[in-house]
Amino acid sequence: MSDTVSITCTVNGEPVAAEVPTSATLADFIREARGLTGTKIACGHAVCGACTVHLDSIPVSSCSAYAFEADGAEIRTVEGLEDADGELDPVQAAFADLSAFQCGYCTSGMIMLTRALLDRDPNPSGETIRKWLSSNICRCTGYELIAEAVAKAAEAANAETKR
């Protein structure tokens, strides 16, 4: 058995084949091998959610998943949310409009968490929003503006689909 494993996966829709150390975390792979530094590492052990990405559409802490698990999977990071023209995802736009961030270190993770919520429940209740947001830590904002941004993103996306 070797110290590396080969993986094939898609990262933000783009097919990738790579040889990674067995012990590389998903975050190492995303940040170092792929250069996608929007995914942040804070606590490093699954608590804060700053490193949240989607692994086959499930929001996971990439600091505490291994790169080998990405084999055959679809990975989505904050960099994969804007469309080809650089138009922001409604979640990103709502966070920007409501200043639902301060230092920004939790922001990528909060946005990916929110995206996962809205992918499952496009019309979340206030309670559902609060429950989901309780997965990740933001030390700066006090969460209220983030919760408002999530609600606004849902509204915006729904208005978009109705049109």
Add this chain to the structure above:
Amino acid sequence: MNESTRLDVVGRPARRKDAGEKVRGKAGYTTDISLPGMLHAKVLRSAIAHARLAGIDASAARELPGVHAVLTRDEIGDDIAPTYGYFIKDQPIVALDKVRYEGDTVAAVAAETEAIADAALRLIEVEYEELPPVASIEDALSDGAAELFEEAPMGIVPAYGAGASAELRPRSNVCYRFNYETGSPDVFETCDHVFEDTFHFSRMQHFHLEPFAAVAQWLDGDRIQVSTSCQNPFALRKELGRVFKLPENNISVRVPFVGGGFGSKNNCKAEPIAILLARMTGRPVRFALTHDENFLTNTQHAAILKLKTGVMKDGTLVARDSEIFLDSGAYSDASPLVAEKAGYRIPGPYRYRHIRTSCYCVMTNTAPAGPFRGFGGTQTSWACESQMDMIAGRLGIDPLEFRMKNLIDLGEPFVPGESGMDSDLREGLELVAREIGYRERKRNPLPNRGVGLALGFKDGGGVNKPAQARVKVSTFGDIFLHCGTVEIGQGAHSALAAVVAEILGAPAGRVRYMPINTDHTPFDQGTNASSAISVMGQAVERAARSLRAQVLDFAADRLGAEPQDLDLEDWHIRKGNEALPLAPMIMGYFGGTGWEFTADGFHKAETDHAAPLETQCVFWELGWGAADIEVDPDTGLITVHKLVVSGDAGQAINPLVCRGQDEGAAVMGLGQALFEEMVYDGTRLMNGDALAYRVPMAQDLPQEFVSITQEQGHGPGPFGAKGMGEGGMLPVAPAIANALFDATGVRVAALPLSPPRVKAALEKNS
């Protein structure tokens, strides 16, 4: 000029300048920097709280393939000063003769990868000779307690003005004492009552998400270049110059976005080790601590506060005498500065005839304590506002009326020699009282439910803080803003850019806040004390006004007009009904390459010996708070039904940003009030990781959470703005404790108000 009526940019809930980068994941932080050939550093720490370092053998670690350098005390030569600190230079880069807390730095390794550095640390052998540990303030002050420092480290006491003084090492295990006195103590004799109460304040960690990090390299062998997650690059540069014995123009400090700090990221943290290892290896070195190591690097001050307050029967405050003991941990860090502020702020925003305070920095074998949002004000607001309700209760006066009677008036100096109060304190208090339904609830109390008020208070804007800013505009009207205020989340870059845009009549999008590099950025003392708008804002405002005047003078010359007949609008000169583009005018005069207008602005409060802290306070930062809580008498659990906080922004540059500051601060205060604390068992930290240490999550928010940004308009900053960001934290814990008293008649004078503590107090009472 009639900006005061115009305000096209200021006051709007616009997107922040950093919004695009931050929501796209494109904002760059120190931890995102990677340089060719970069090595990774890790440190070995002591697991013993107090010991003499008998020996270190790192030879096996040095032999490990992939290891480039091992730093122990043996590598520290005469060419560097081995310790750093603010007023007192007592913290060694790596342990020299002793270790002083569990987590103290003993050795550091630079290696190809972090994994190799980890492996190398395991090979370092250290011999410790254990010394008796000093776990707490009480321990440290007890007879026969072990001394953390047998010899006095080098330190200074700054100049103080009227009534204030300080001493280094006034007694064993106390590194600094700040004193303040005004009026005669004889007035205590005239008081109808004198009340003495003691309060305990628990210790939190800042829990900024981006851990401490620095990436350092040496250029040409004698120049340091360091990128770091730091709140005060110029102070850091000065200290690095002293430690590495280098001229400051050989040191370049760069600060990208900072992922939160809340006070901790001032002065030397990760930098000295990164720099020293970079020198030893000749390679760039990155030293990025783990988040768990934050707990071992800097914390809030636990405190014991003893207040003696004299009052008249009718509720008139007369005198306050107080003694404050701050748990400074193992090294002084910013403790003397925090002591100064805690000692100064303990009276609260009330009128007295006599004030006397002493504040002690007590050394213990625990992690060093330093600046923390509120800077001593959180501790003093806890004690002061709790005692206000206690006294009101004993006198049979309503706490709201008791406060109203004694509050300082708008414009009245806080103490003799000080600046006047720049908020109407009663207006703010009335606002939160009304929002919580204070009077109705006091009339019709519900079982186990109560309401409480508190007024957090601190002097804002730092002491004697100079700031400088430079604004440049290119031929086509692209605006460069150079200043040293770090974007740590508070939105300062956007606010300062908005001030420039407003004054130059430009859309905010034209202003770029230039990256911070001490080689080019004008001097700033540091991003702290809520000073960005109130101090730097004034420098920026002056620079922008001066630049505007230059441009108008230039245009007036070119057009044969008077400057006062011209106005600046989106890089056009407005003259009557005409709008003349500036670019052709500029190239017509300066040639085709064009020109750059440049102007500097400077601000510093005047030095003033009549002011206790040598300059008058720049602005007063207030946080009004009110809580409606319910307590479960069977379990001691407090549920906050409604929390109201309010700050006075003077003039909000961006209302959403002000709201975010107040809410973030209030939630931090909520954690402190109810559960968040560093739990020590003796000198051992029991919850030093993100899972065990509980910070507030979205689920912890009160059912109703109201934040109100007042804009009373009395601030010193541009357009009447004041600083924000700390005030919202201050009133939360005392408001909740006061509500608990209202609900149960039981006073809890220690934090956090955890179920076991509350229940024990309820049982003791019944």
Add this chain to the structure above:
Amino acid sequence: MSPLDQSASMLPPVRQLPPFRLFRPTTPAEAVEILGSEETPPVCYAGGTDLCLSVHEGRSVPSLLTLNTLDGLRGAEVRNGTLAIGALATLDELSTHDQVTAIPGLAGALGAIANVRIRFRATIGGNVMARRTAYEVPILLAALDARLIFESSAGRRELTAADIWTAGDLDRSLLTEIEIPLTDGLALDYDRTLRPWMTQAAATGGIERVAVGTRFLRPALLSGDPGDAAEARFSGLPVDFNDVLLTRDYVAGTGAALLKRQRARLAKE
């Protein structure tokens, strides 16, 4: 004052492990075989939400055996009067699983642990095998009188939830299943309003079983006749049930108060 050895130094949290051997078995039998035959047993990897913390704390990982490639050990099923839960079932999966409703209150309790993001990955087996006093599944399982089924090359072994604190080394065993006997009228009430100070699980169905968990102490199991006074249930609480955050008196008094509420809620079911 004696010189101490190097263990008196504190290593920093580990963010990056050196490469390890990786095993990706596809059947439980294969996993058990690898656990039994390797010289140093590989570290099992399920959802990874706790493993990464123990790596930070300095646990060495010479080789890793991922359980995520295994067929089976997921879901839950009522069979032969027991509810059998696969060790690899995630908390999210169990919180909405129809078979779990066989024990009223259990799905809700599992769905309240941690948070949405963690529950997608965290397995019930991992929560038990992390063997941390602050984790809650062992508290629930103690109240439910559950059996933990382990497989190793030595064969099958059954432990109670309380045994995990005393069983010693389980490095070569795979937790495969958790079995809860479905006694008559079995229902669970779990009160975690006082987390992190204390939480309490109460189960009815024959005798009353109450399990109390705190942050630093192994859960206490108190059982007896459901007709006993709530206060009496706590007389058996160990005398040294104190930690830096709470006292025995607090736990006993508060536990009794919680139990009265729990009994009332269970009676309503």
